[in-house]
Amino acid sequence: GAVVSQHPSWVICKSGTSVKIECRSLDFQATTMFWYRQFPKQSLMLMATSNEGSKATYEQGVEKDKFLINHASLTLSTLTVTSAHPEDSSFYICSAPDRGKSYEQYFGPGTRLTVT
Amino acid sequence: AQSVTQPDIHITVSEGASLELRCNYSYGATPYLFWYVQSPGQGLQLLLKYFSGDTLVQGIKGFEAEFKRSQSSFNLRKPSVHWSDAAEYFCAVGARDDKIIFGKGTRLHILP
Numbered sequence A: 001g002a003v004v005s006q007h008p009s010w011v012i013c014k015s016g017t018s019v020k021i022e023c024r025s026l027d028f029q030a031t032t033m034f035w036y037r038q039f040p041k042q043s044l045m046l047m048a049t050s051n052e053g054s055k056a057t058y059e060q061g062v063e064k065d066k067f068l069i070n071h072a073s074l075t076l077s078t079l080t081v082t083s084a085h086p087e088d089s090s091f092y093i094c095s096a097p098d099r100g101k102s103y104e105q106y107f108g109p110g111t112r113l114t115v116t
Numbered sequence B: 001a002q003s004v005t006q007p008d009i010h011i012t013v014s015e016g017a018s019l020e021l022r023c024n025y026s027y028g029a030t031p032y033l034f035w036y037v038q039s040p041g042q043g044l045q046l047l048l049k050y051f052s053g054d055t056l057v058q059g060i061k062g063f064e065a066e067f068k069r070s071q072s073s074f075n076l077r078k079p080s081v082h083w084s085d086a087a088e089y090f091c092a093v094g095a096r097d098d099k100i101i102f103g104k105g106t107r108l109h110i111l112p
Helices: none
Strands: A004-007 A010-013 A019-025 A032-038 A044-051 A067-073 A076-081 A090-097 A105-107 A111-115 B003-005 B010-014 B019-021 B024-026 B032-038 B044-050 B056-058 B064-068 B073-078 B087-094 B100-102 B106-111
Touching: A004 A090, A010 A019, A019 A032, A019 A090, A019 A111, A032 A067, A032 A076, A044 A067, A044 B100, A076 A090, B003 B087, B003 B100, B010 B019, B019 B106, B024 B073, B032 B064, B032 B073, B044 B056, B044 B064, B044 B073, B073 B087
Parallel strands: A010 A111, B010 B106
Antiparallel strands: A004 A019, A019 A076, A032 A044, A032 A090, A067 A076, A090 A105, A090 A111, B003 B024, B019 B073, B032 B044, B032 B087, B056 B064, B064 B073, B087 B100, B087 B106
């Protein structure tokens, strides 16, 4: 099946710095990708929809200036957590639907972010 | 709005016993339904999905789920659990614009 990768798998950064997370579709093109955040022992919460060649759309309550999303190509979306704070520490997961298979969606392995 | 309810936060069963995890959804049209499993610190693995057709869906690892429109349910079952099945299980519904909405999850504990 299709594969979605994320890089890095884990990252530690200092409070106030920014960190970028990459999400790649390895063997299919993804005009749309989704970013989720998962706090410990909680469910996945959809943060935003990343659209290739256009602005991302954010779910209610998600700060678009804090979580910058860039979908510059059909296989790559990036999430940048700007001015990170300890409360941003979380597991970030991306997903991408394979439009050739309606509603078949593929998830990346996740990125563990720890802000100290 | 679409939503998914998993009424059981924790479930404990003995190894070898049968398992049923409950899931109810709210969706205006025919839903696309999924069950995912997540081991600690890991990503999601798709167990099975329902798009249309036969309401009894077979998945990986011996899991199955039954779509019941009249009850708005999509319960996950396994006839005999193994210790390796201990994990977090998420039911999800495919919403508009390819979005997937997750339930809060059920943590499965296995007694030896």
